[in-house]
Amino acid sequence: MATDGIEAVFLETHNWGKSARFFQALGFELDFATDHSSGRLRNGQGAYVFIAEVPEDHKPGMQVVLTVPDAEAFRPGPDVEVVTPFEDTHFGTRQATVRDPDGRLWNLQAPAGN
Template sequence: MTTDGVEAVFLETHNWGKAAKFFQALGFDLEFSTDHNSGQLRNGDGPYVFIAEIPEDREPGVQIVLKVTDADAFRPDPAVEVVTPFEDTHFGTREMTVRDPDGRLWSLQAPAKK
């Protein structure tokens, strides 16, 4: 089984409010915000964008998350280095981390077990 495209883009920012307004100006709708300066936006049926505010002393990062329909059925090709197998997350999904040939880490996200 392979991945099913891009699930999400996770962005870190120094200013949640400005970042959210930027994406809203580009046509994204705010799906929800949290009480700790983060939230999720979406434009149409495509991947969602989750933005989280971080302290000024940290460099903002970006992470692209690939979609997996069924974590239990997913069997990565031996050419894919698995860093961490699928684990439950605190936000109700299952996540796996893999490393590409250039050393970048990628997250694969699947629905939580039913």
Template sequence: MATEGIEAVFLTTHNWGKAAKFFQALGYELDFETDHNSGQLRNGDGPYVFISEIPEDQETQTQIVLKVPDADAFRADSPVEVVTPFEDTHYGTKEMTVRDPDGRLWNLQAPGKN
């Protein structure tokens, strides 16, 4: 299974408003904002940035999501360590988590079935 580059960067923040303004100052435009302090921004045709606010007592994180054209193309004999197999998301895609040789977790995102 080959990826098609970076689909998105997911960020958590302690202040959605400040984070959104920061990216807007860097040239990103707001695609949409949710009613629970999160939203998606985009700058041209590159990966989108999705930001979600979390409580102050949680550590902020950054996650890079790699694009996969088809979840069904993943081969069971792949040398990639699967942490969680492809699962449907509440926002219409399928996501899988894999681990690289150094222990980092990566999310793979494929289109959902229509």
């Protein structure tokens, strides 16, 4: 089983409010905000952007998350290095990490319960 495309882009920021307003100015709408300086924004039916504020001493990162419809059915080929297998997350999904040939890490996300 292959991935179904891009699920989300996870961004870390030093200022949740400024980052959210930046994406809203680009046409994204706030889907929800948390009480700990993070939230999800959408622009149409495509991938969503999830932004989380990190401390000033932490370099903001970015991750692209690919959709996997069923974690149990996912069988990576020999060219895919699995760094971490699928595990349950605190936000109700299952995630795994794979490494591409150039060393970049990619997150895979599947629905919980699969």
